[in-house]
Amino acid sequence: MTAVADILKSKGGAAVHTIRPDDSVFDALKCMADKGIxxxxxxxxxxIVGIVTERDYARKIALKGRTSALTQVRDVMTTSVMFVQPTQTSEECMALMTDNRLRHLPVVQDNRLVGLISIGDLVKDIISEQKFVIEQLEHYITGQRG
Known part of the structure; x- marks a missing residue:
């Protein structure tokens, strides 16, 4: 089982992008578009006081007839943010994300933000682990040494 700390290392020090609650939703969307997140x-x-996602924009701005330039992030962000610690496993994170319908989890250690993992990061890790197990089983069955 892979620890969250290892997943963060494999991301190569990827920056966690943030915004302030008094910034506009337009600024949040622009940042997400610029960073491809x-x-x-x-x-x-x-x-951490919240998280704002593209889904928040779609449901709380576009569908309600608001404008992103005139709406502050605090008015659409999700305030109950779940987080994980670096010692937790990818399986624990996947269960948490699945049970709570989440796509992103902040990683916190000693009350300090140390990273962010996405459902994509977990899927990539789980596929990698499964590929390794399959290769090991193939070597065992065929008698080859890996």
């Missing part, structure tokens, strides 16, 4: 953590200083 689907979510931003909402921070006040070092504290």
């Amino acid at each position: 689907g979510a931003l953590l909402v921070m006040e200083g070092d504290a």
Whole structure:
């Protein structure tokens, strides 16, 4: 089982992109588009106060007739943010994401943000683990040494 810390290492020090709650939703969308990401953590200083996603925009701005330039992130962000610790496993994270219909999980250690993992990061890791197991089984069955 892969630990979250190992998944973060495999991402090569990927930056966690953030925004402030008083920024506009337009600024959040622009940042997500520029970075090719689907979510931003909402921070006040070092504290995580929410997360804003493309889904929040679709459901809380576009469908409600609001404008992204005039709406603050605080008005559409999700405030109950679940997080994981670096020692947790990919399987634990996958279960948490599946049970709660999440796509992103902040990684926190000693009350400090250390990273962000996505459902895509977990799927990539699980596929890699399965590929390794399959290769080992093939070597065992054929008598080859890997």
